[in-house]
Amino acid sequence: MRKPDSKIVLLGDMNVGKTSLLQRYMERRFPDTVSTVGGAFYLKQWRSYNISIWDTAGREQFHGLGSMYCRGAAAIILTYDVNHRQSLVELEDRFLGLTDTASKDCLFAIVGNKVDLTEEGALVGQEKEECSPNMEAEDCVSPRAPKQVHLEDAVALYKKILKYKMLDEQDVPAAEQMCFETSAKTGYNVDLLFETLFDLVVPMILQQRAERPSHTVDISSHKPPKRTRSGCCA
Ligand SMILES: Nc1nc2c(ncn2[C@@H]2O[C@H](COP(=O)(O)OP(=O)(O)OP(=O)(O)O)[C@@H](O)[C@H]2O)c(=O)[nH]1
């Protein structure tokens, strides 16, 4: 297997839907999930590049592993649940520090998932019925409640992250491009999220390749060493 050209990592509190987002994108479905243990990755081929996407465990007991998964990451998806304000607070308090091991020009996306559970979910093309016990989860939406976290809160966090990383707003993608609201359940904005990141990561791969010294040896120009009488090489 070829080494991945780039790495994207999903971080966020338990239950916010990291595994579900990744499965929705990679497998085009919304299966039942179990809380992630440690971490797992998918490989995505995007144009001619291999990108690994790492799913991590949000549970406190696995917290120590987070910075290991983030090592060298080109992009990090900080995920929260739009219905739980604390899951956004945790991103700043508990997860941001784990990203110190990421690449120096690492990109950040902030993703509010489970938007299908909010009243606004009705405005984003979810025409399905409310769930009843005999319905498949994918065929229905759960009863809706007012959203607890708004996109502006995510934009404010994005700006705080830039300060924390000492990055200039001019040198990074705009907050409006990097803050998403998604539903792993309906698929809303899921392709947009991942594919926006892939498109941003490709120029980083090309830049890394241009900066990396070439280790290629031209064997056609290689001359074998002359043999001496003793059989040893001159
Ligand atoms: N309604 C709704 N439920 C979701 C959505 N995404 C995930 N869920 C549900 O939320 C629960 C947790 O989802 P996971 O994807 O396992 O969450 P996680 O962030 O991977 O959690 P950990 O692995 O413990 O860190 C599951 O019951 C999912 O079915 C969504 O967009 N909408």
Ligand SMILES: [Mg+2]
């Ligand atoms: Mg998980």
